Structure formats: C-alpha cells, structure tokens
Amino acid sequence: MTATPLSATERASRVKLMVFDVDGVLTDGALHFTAEGDFMKSFNSMDGHGLKLLREAGVETAIITGRRSEIVARRAEELRISHLYQGADEKATVLAELLRATRVSADACGYMGDDWPDLASMLQCGFAAAPANAHPEVIARAHWVSKARGGYGAVRELCETILHAQHRYDALLAAACGVRSA
Template structure:
C-alpha cells in the first residue's frame, strides 16, 4: 500500500488555489451600516500572497456563499479570474470550476473555515484551514495555518504552496531586485 502524501507533496501539485471569503480572506466579522450596506476588511499581506501565486502561474479562485460587490472589487484588484458568489452548494461551484479550468480535483487546493466548506475540502487535493477554523474543518485539513482567518492565514498557505513548488526563493529574489535590496 502506498504511503499517504504529505501536505507539502499535496501543495506541490496545486495548479489552482481556491479560497472561501468570510473567515478565510476576512476575519469572519460581518459589519453593517444603518442603511444595510455591509463592509469587509481584507489583509494586505493575504492579498499579496494571492498575487504571488498568480506570478508563479498558479490560478486563484473564490467560492463563497455570500454575494458582495466588495468581494468582486477585491478579487478584481488581486487578479482572481474565477469568482463564484452566492454558492449555496459549493461542491457544484467546485465542479463547474474544474470543468472551466480543465483541472482535476487533485490539482486543486481549497482553504475554508466552516461546515459549508467541508464538501470541497474533502474532495480537493490540498485542503487548508486557518488556525481558527471550526474543529471539524481542522480535523479534515491537510494543512493548518498558524494565523487566523483574515490575519495572514491566506498568505501562509500561499507561501507554503510556493515553497512546495520551489518558486518562493525566485519570487523573493525578484522582489528584492526590483526594490534595490
């Protein structure tokens, strides 16, 4: 019988990394104005991590149960081309995303934090969770960040993927060269 893959081996196969929003790219807090508008706070380092994945040729996507113009604007700013909002069934969105990208589940990673994410987490090749994810999610994840959702968890997983694919050092060197460091 073959040995189970390590988290790093799984991360080395990722060609598409998918993220939930609330509790992963944000801290999970929902802020509403008196007029009913809602606001979200995103971490700039998380965003830079997603941009680095793109520079390394790794596609990024969002699958979220809520709809928000804020999420659409943030995704566009980060160059995320696959955005599924209002996904009542995240597994259906995942299946559609695999058809669109012509990738297998084993080539996909997913970072989620709560029960609605379990259907995708248990089917993708690399399942990740922020440190403060629900215990059922952490129990099924291949990799868990040290940071909480919206506070660097996404950046940690991006860095882990880049390291597993031996792309981290080259991107770091390019960033240092560009800044004159």
C-alpha cells in the first residue's frame, strides 16, 4: 500500500522551527545603494507581526541569508528571532547545523525561500514555502506558495497558514481582541 503524500496543511501543522531567507522573502528583493556604498532594505511590518505571532505560538524562527547586513541583524533583534545566520554561502549546511543545535527534525522544520540558493534547504525540510514571485524552479518544489509577493505580506500569509494548521490562530486573535479563553 502506497502512503498518501502529506498536504501542505499537514506539513505546516508539524512545524516547530520556521526558517526564512531575507532578500525576496522578508523584503521585496530590491537593494537600494547610496553613493557611499551603503544599502537599504525595507521590511513589511505585517510580516514582522506574523513572526511575533509564530513565536507566541511556540514556533521558533530563524533567518539564513547569503548577505551580511547590520540592517538584518537589527530587524532580527527587534523581532526576537531566535537564530540569525548571515553570509551563508551554503545555506543547506547552515540549516543542517541549525537543526542539530535546536534538536528539531527536518520534518518539523519549514523553510521559505525565493531563488536557487534556497532550493537545497527547502528540499531538506518537511515544509517548503515560497512567495508568489519566487523563481519558477522554487515554486515548482514548494509545498505551499503564498498569494502575496516577497516583502508584501508573503511571510504574514505563511505565518497565518501555520497558525491555522496548528489550531492556534483563533486563540491568538481572541487575545488580540481582549477576549480571554476559558
């Protein structure tokens, strides 16, 4: 008898650690350079709140990115993201180290990426996600694809998908509305 493949919702229900790329996922992927060589990125505040909700629900979060940026370090600190890895040339190797360090199985890990450098990491995880504007090869290998583009709500959409799958969304919403559960 052949096992039925897991649905995206079943995969999301198992996530204990959610890992994100930065450029094209947490941002729109644009890099704005000044004449002095400094660069800027913009982050979506609703995506940030989604990451906070995941943390409140007990899902650890991590960032693995190929670039190094003080901007990303500051955003990760502000969001209290548990694990930050910058300058990761081999993201899959870093992910394997992260899984060992957190003692989370690959099946209980999710990864959201948008381009080829994310593919090996996505394929390592039990739940692979991509923003709507990800590269077609990434979309083809993702278990779940957002309706929103990277930097424009894709991360929030993903966070809410995980919260719904884990039956935690309603309690968090009720708490935000000031309703105490019995």
